[in-house]
Structure formats: structure tokens, C-alpha cells
Amino acid sequence: MLIARLFVPLHPEKCKKMNVAVVKYNAGNIYSVLHALQRLGVEAVLTDDAKTLTEADRVIFPGQGEASNAMAYLRERGLDRLIRELRQPVLGICIGQQLMCSHSEEGNVDCLGIFDVPVLRFRPQAPQDKVPHMGWNQLERPATPLFRGFQGGEFVYFVHSFYVPVCPWTAAETQYIQPFSAALHRDNFYATQFHPEKSGSVGERILRNFLEL
């Protein structure tokens, strides 16, 4: 019964009332999150406006890009502090997850520090260890409500050259070169290294779980 429920679209009334903001900043691939939300029946707003972000029911911090450039942009606009102080459920995706950590080896930059763990560069150990880690890989030990209904072994889509090590906030692991954090969770902050918006029906379930937290 529980599994069947997960495939039911979000309740239309709940959707209409749900106020989702996506953080607008200098990262690529932000629109794919908006499209994925649209497929779930949610019209999110893309914004860097402090009031809109603070008052949203859900905030998504997505993107692809380079960490030090992204941090400089966020600091200039005071978005670094604003994101740290958000109280509603927040979901970081890919570079979003990395920026929520303490420090990144990419551009050697201090990040938001929501998760007290550094972001490291993948170091290949064998010829088959290609970097970027690109493609579909499996979630292991998925925990937190973000993965409600998950058993482990589900495939999600990754594209990244830097990773978050396994740490006390790890909410799911994936194996590539070594085990790393496929997802993090602390209080109201959730983050995924993979792209739920590009991970087919599995990704849609994760986004739906986030909206239903």
C-alpha cells in the first residue's frame, strides 16, 4: 500500500498551495529542476530575492558549476548567510550539496558550512576510474525521509569530479573509487550529489518525497 501511494501524483490542492523557490545564482542547469517540478505539477519560482526565499515552503539549491565562482557570487549577494539561516526544508543538488559543506578542494574555497565536512577531488586508483564520475550509479543504505520507500540499490544519475566523504550526516552512500556521500541530511537541510531531476522515475520519487516532508 505504501509503495502504491508513492506513485500517486501530489495532491492537487497541496500542490497549488506549495510555494517552492529555486535559488537563482551563477550555476548551470538550473532549469532542469524547474522542468522536473513542473512534471510533478508544481510551478516553482526561480529567485535570488531574500524575502521570497525566506518565505517559501521549500527551497531548492541546484546547479552545476565551479565552487569558488559560485561561492563568490553567493557572498556578493548575501545569499550565503541567507541559505544558512533558512528554516524550511532545503534541498541542495550536485554543486548545491558541495556548497553546503565546510570547504571545497575545487578552487580551495570555504563554503556554507551547513555540513561540517570537506569536499574532495576524486583521485583515480586504477585506469578504469574515470573522472568525472558520470552516469547511473546505485544508492546504498538510503536513510532519511527523502528516501521514503527506498530499499537501496536504486540507480540515480551522477556527474561530478568532487565528492563528499562518508560522514555523520551521510543519508545515502554510493561506491565509486571509494564509498562517498550520495546524500546528506541535517535538521531541515537535505542534499544530493546526484541529479534527481535527471534520474527518471526514481528521481521523481525523491523530489516528491522532498515536497511531502
Place this chain on the structure above:
Amino acid sequence: MLAKRIIPCLDVKDGQTVKGTNFLNLRHAGDPVELGRAYSEQGADELVFLDITASHEGRKTFAQIVQRVAAEISIPFTVGGGISELSDVERLLAAGADKVSVNSAALRRPGLIDEIVRHFGSQVCVVAIDARLDEAGWTCYLNGGRVPTQRGLFEWAREANDRGAGEILFTSMNHDGVKTGFACEALARLATSLTIPVIASGGAGQMSHFRDAFTLGQADAALAASVFHFGEIGIKDLKTYLRNDDINIRL
């Protein structure tokens, strides 16, 4: 474990898929978006859309197709065909493509790879190489395989790798359309000498050919067009076959 990827490639001309698609009972089999969605539902891991239109009007139509794919399909997709400068890349990424593939333009002006990587990151830059094996070895070709160059496959692939490309899409012109299998020897040499993923292309005729591309050829992904379009190989059947052969596949 990271799964090997199966990638159908769709040629698009004036907004319509070019090759025959008399399967799947699609109402609009000529619509690249509907065909792409059908492949996605069958388990394709990514999609490639190649624009083979020459006209300016056709290019605008292709950008609209890209927008629709981005809005309607929830797996990653690459677009290519006729990309010659950074503004082409910008336009296609803005329309919602996840990656772009560059071919002739990068051979003519390798600095294009650096520009794409600097502006948008390695992950969006697929370098496609068409090469033919002759007495002199593997030679790269321009313009869809019509014009030979002085560049060898392995040294050009290495240069693209070093300039920051995210993936190499290698098509063997000797094998393309012949349906006798991928160029596994050359693939293995690429896979072991490069630090980025390699996509095998050209030669798929049977399911065992995909297995060989992943085992003998050590490819990270395999791309095909006609065997999928004509329904000779179903993506679901192929993935089950590969999984039964102990290849890590997303099912």
C-alpha cells in the same frame, strides 16, 4: 557500481526524426520528443539528438525540439550537429540540453573545447570523433566522414581529453552501418589511455556486440541508432541480456 550506459541516437532533420521508426506503435514516430520519451520509458540511460538540418529555419526548429525534450523527458540528453562556436553551445544549453557534442569544429579549431570547458564545465563537452582504419592507422575525418584529416584517432582523443573534454564519442567508420560489431580493439586502446569516459559507436547489429564493447572494448557506454529505430533490438531486452551476462546495467 557505476552502470554501463545504453544510448539511442536520433537524427533530426527539420524537426522530424530521419530514420524509419515503424515500431512501438507511436502515433507520431517522426516526433523526436515522443520517440525519445518511448526510449526513456524502455530504459535508455541517455539520449543523443543530432541535428542534421542545414538551413537556418531548421536550426530554430531544432532548438524548439531541445526545449520540449528538456521539459518532458527526465533523463540526460546530449545534442550535436553543426556546433561551430561557443554561441551555438550557449543557445543549446539555454534550451535545456545537458551536454553538447562537438566534432568537425573542434578538429578544425581545438581551442573550442577549452572555451566550452571554461564557460560551462567539462561535463557538458562531448567530443565526437569519426575515424577510419586504413594502412596508415586510424585517421580522423571531418564533415560526417567525408573529409580526411592529418590527425590520428589516439593522439586527437588524448588532446581532447587534456583540453578538458568530459567524454569521447568514438565512431568507427569501418564498422558504422555494417552491423558486425563495434571496433573493440581501438575502443580498448582509448579506454585504457584516456582519463575520461568513452562512448562506443558504429557497428551494433546484435546484442552480443554491446557486451563485447563493454568487455573487450572496455567502453563506458554504447550508442546505436538503426537497431533501436527499426526495432531489431529492444532496449529492455538488451539490458536484460547484458545484466544476465554480468555486466552492470541499470534495469
